[in-house]
Amino acid sequence: MSKKAQSKKIKVGNVTFDVVNTTILVIVLLIVLYPLYYVLIASFSNPDLVLTGKIFLLPKGFQTESYERVFSNPEIMQGYLNSILYTLVGTCINLAVTLSGGYALSRRDLRGRKGFVIFFTFTMFFGGGTVPTYMLVRKLHLLNTFWAMVIPNAMSVWNLILCRNFFEGNIPSELLEVAQIDGCRNGYFFYRIVLPLSKALIAVMVLFYAVGHWNSYMQPLLYLSDRTKYPLQLVLKNILISSQPDASLAGMNDRAEMYKQTEMLKYALVVVSSAPMIVLYPFVQKYFVQGVMVGSVKG
Numbered sequence: 338m339s340k341k342a343q344s345k346k347i348k349v350g351n352v353t354f355d356v357v358n359t360t361i362l363v364i365v366l367l368i369v370l371y372p373l374y375y376v377l378i379a380s381f382s383n384p385d386l387v388l389t390g391k392i393f394l395l396p397k398g399f400q401t402e403s404y405e406r407v408f409s410n411p412e413i414m415q416g417y418l419n420s421i422l423y424t425l426v427g428t429c430i431n432l433a434v435t436l437s438g439g440y441a442l443s444r445r446d447l448r449g450r451k452g453f454v455i456f457f458t459f460t461m462f463f464g465g466g467t468v469p470t471y472m473l474v475r476k477l478h479l480l481n482t483f484w485a486m487v488i489p490n491a492m493s494v495w496n497l498i499l500c501r502n503f504f505e506g507n508i509p510s511e512l513l514e515v516a517q518i519d520g521c522r523n524g525y526f527f528y529r530i531v532l533p534l535s536k537a538l539i540a541v542m543v544l545f546y547a548v549g550h551w552n553s554y555m556q557p558l559l560y561l562s563d564r565t566k567y568p569l570q571l572v573l574k575n576i577l578i579s580s581q582p583d584a585s586l587a588g589m590n591d592r593a594e595m596y597k598q599t600e601m602l603k604y605a606l607v608v609v610s611s612a613p614m615i616v617l618y619p620f621v622q623k624y625f626v627q628g629v630m631v632g633s634v635k636g
Contacts, residue, residue: 385597387604388597402601416569416570427486430491432542435492436538437527439500443500443501443502445510458494458498487550489560490549493546512530516530551569551614558571
């Protein structure tokens with residue numbers, strides 16, 4: 338086979354691969370995105386048309402009553418505020434503990450470094466469980482308090498390991514030696530040199546922890562009894578459950594109307610509860626390869 342024919346065959350093969358690969362990725366993208374898009378258009382559509390399966394690509398019977406009902410509910414607004422506070426304060430605590438701990442474990446001059454690594458790694462596979470954790474929170478007098486939502490999960494060991502690996506692979510020891518020659522102490526070096534060089538890692542940690550706090554459900558369910566302290570996820574759960582029709586208390590027409598109202602609220606609630614994280618994600622997505630991949634591969 339001549340070089341020209343061989344080159345042409347390789348070119349055809351590359352084009353075929355690109356076409357097949359692109360087609361598969363587009364199909365996967367549509368499969369992933371369409372349910373999200375459907376929830377959005379269903380939240381603006383007439384619930385009767387949604388229930389009869391007449392909504393496919395565009396909203397029909399456009400209405401905003403579902404969103405008006407959602408935002409007119411004082412519990413939802415209080416839950417939104419609570420979730421924002423839990424997310425902001427909790428994420429700040431997470432960053433302070435995880436970044437400082439990861440940097441400490443990345444220092445090879447830390448005494449007992451291997452022992453600390455083994456200790457933290459052990460907790461990834463073996464935990465006390467729900468009941469012992471609840472008893473600990475109760476003994477610390479954190480039940481039904483703001484701190485019950487941010488202290489028990491102040492650090493993720495997996496994120497700690499990512500931070501340690503990132504610091505080991507991106508902060509050269511020579512930089513520390515030069516700083517120490519100039520009289521720089523460890524704390525000053527961490528806050529003024531290490532953190533500014535770790536913006537990608539910080540962005541990824543912010544997203545990981547913020548999403549965890551925003552979607553927190555079991556923790557408030559276990560530790561909170563005051564409804565004014567409920568986060569958004571727990572408020573939405575209570576609203577949806579209270580909106581379910583009860584066959585023993587309502588007639589057929591009443592149950593049908595209640596079910597329709599529940600469906601109308603359901604899609605709007607999904608959009609409302611997901612919007613903040615969807616808005617946050619594009620701002621930190623570009624740091625994922627630099628932050629997560631470097632941190633995981635280097636280890």
